[in-house]
Amino acid sequence: MLATLTAVTALAWPGVPARAAETELSIRSISLRPAEPVVRATGAVKLVIDVVARGAHGVRGVTVLVEPGRPPAGATNLTGVNPDLTPAETSIEPAVPPAVPPAVPPAVPPVVPAVPPVAPAVPAAPAVPEVKPAAAELTATAVRPPVGFHRFRLAAEGWQTWRFNPAVGLTRWYPSGVWTIAATATDQAGNEVKAYTTFHLRRETVLEGVAVSERKKVRVSGTLMRLDPYGLLGRRPFRKRKEVLIRFRGTGGEWQTVASARTRRDGSFDQRVKPAGEGVYRVEFPATSRYAADVSPERRPRRN
Incomplete structure (x- = not known):
C-alpha cells in the first residue's frame, strides 16, 4: 500500500x-x-x-x-x-x-x-x-x-x-x-x-487460542500477546488491555461489536455474551500508536 x-x-x-x-x-x-x-x-x-x-x-x-x-x-x-x-x-x-x-x-x-x-x-x-x-x-x-x-x-x-x-x-x-x-x-x-x-x-500483536463455545450464553476466550518491548523474549502477554472487541456476523449480515473484554495479567480474556443467533464470531484488537492491530480467525460456537 x-x-x-x-x-x-x-x-x-x-x-x-x-x-x-x-x-x-x-x-x-x-x-x-x-x-x-x-x-x-x-x-x-x-x-x-x-x-x-x-x-x-x-x-x-x-x-x-x-x-x-x-x-x-x-x-x-x-x-x-x-x-x-x-x-x-x-x-x-x-x-x-x-x-x-x-x-x-x-x-x-x-x-x-x-x-x-x-x-x-x-x-x-x-x-x-x-x-x-x-x-x-x-x-x-x-x-x-x-x-x-x-x-x-x-x-x-x-x-x-x-x-x-x-x-x-x-x-x-x-x-x-x-x-x-x-x-x-x-x-x-x-x-x-x-x-x-x-x-x-x-x-506486532497476536491473538492466540481464540475459542467460542455456547451453553446458555456464548463464551469467547483467548490470549493477547505482544512483541516483547524489552527484547528478552519473542512475545510477552499483553496485560490490562480493555480494547479487545468481540465481533459477530450473522448469515448474510455485517460485522458488529457485541461486547468488549479486558485482558488479565497473563494476557488471557474470557467474556460471556448473549447469543445473537446463527453466525460466526471473531476477536479484534485495534491498533494503538505503538502496537499493530490483529484479528482472530472466524469461529462458530461449539455447543456444549
Missing part, C-alpha cells in the same frame, strides 16, 4: 515552455511503503520513500532524514498524527531498558537508488542504554515518476520523483510510535525547502 500525501499545485500542458512557477523549488509529496510498518520478533521492515519535488539540482538534489519523534514546531507537515493515540501508551512502554539492554540498533543505512547517489553521512551509534537509532541523511537521484502521476502531467510541471531504498530495514530494536521523514530539496544556487511527514512504527 502506498500512502501518498499531496500538496496543492497548479497543472500545465505538455509542450508549454517552463514558467517560473514550474521551476520553483518545492516539494509536492512524500510517500512511504509500507504505509504502516510493523516490526516482529525476527526480520526487518524495508522502507521505500518517494519524494516528488521540482527545482532540485546540484550535488545534493533531494535528501531525506528518517528519525523517531515528531516534526519540529511550526514545520511544514504534509500529514498529521492522531494525538489521541499517544497518551494511552505511556503506561505500557518501559521507562528505561532492562538491566541487560538489547544490542544497539544499527544506524539507518545508506540507500541504493537507480543511479549511485552522493555518499551519505555516517551517523554515530546511539548511546547505551537509551537504545535509540541514529538517523542518517539519505540521498538519491531522480527516477521516472510512477505511472499514476502521468495523468497529472507532472513532467510538464518539472516534477521529479526521488526514490530512497535503505538497504537495511527497521527492526524491533528501534523505538515504536511516531517517526518523522524530513525531506530537503536543494537547487543549484544552494537554496533549500523542507517538508515533513509522519508515520507510526508499530510492534
Whole structure:
C-alpha cells in the first residue's frame, strides 16, 4: 500500500515552455511503503520513500532524514498524527531498558537508488542504554515518476520523483510510535525547502487460542500477546488491555461489536455474551500508536 500525501499545485500542458512557477523549488509529496510498518520478533521492515519535488539540482538534489519523534514546531507537515493515540501508551512502554539492554540498533543505512547517489553521512551509534537509532541523511537521484502521476502531467510541471531504498530495514530494536521523514530539496544556487511527514512504527500483536463455545450464553476466550518491548523474549502477554472487541456476523449480515473484554495479567480474556443467533464470531484488537492491530480467525460456537 502506498500512502501518498499531496500538496496543492497548479497543472500545465505538455509542450508549454517552463514558467517560473514550474521551476520553483518545492516539494509536492512524500510517500512511504509500507504505509504502516510493523516490526516482529525476527526480520526487518524495508522502507521505500518517494519524494516528488521540482527545482532540485546540484550535488545534493533531494535528501531525506528518517528519525523517531515528531516534526519540529511550526514545520511544514504534509500529514498529521492522531494525538489521541499517544497518551494511552505511556503506561505500557518501559521507562528505561532492562538491566541487560538489547544490542544497539544499527544506524539507518545508506540507500541504493537507480543511479549511485552522493555518499551519505555516517551517523554515530546511539548511546547505551537509551537504545535509540541514529538517523542518517539519505540521498538519491531522480527516477521516472510512477505511472499514476502521468495523468497529472507532472513532467510538464518539472516534477521529479526521488526514490530512497535503505538497504537495511527497521527492526524491533528501534523505538515504536511516531517517526518523522524530513525531506530537503536543494537547487543549484544552494537554496533549500523542507517538508515533513509522519508515520507510526508499530510492534506486532497476536491473538492466540481464540475459542467460542455456547451453553446458555456464548463464551469467547483467548490470549493477547505482544512483541516483547524489552527484547528478552519473542512475545510477552499483553496485560490490562480493555480494547479487545468481540465481533459477530450473522448469515448474510455485517460485522458488529457485541461486547468488549479486558485482558488479565497473563494476557488471557474470557467474556460471556448473549447469543445473537446463527453466525460466526471473531476477536479484534485495534491498533494503538505503538502496537499493530490483529484479528482472530472466524469461529462458530461449539455447543456444549
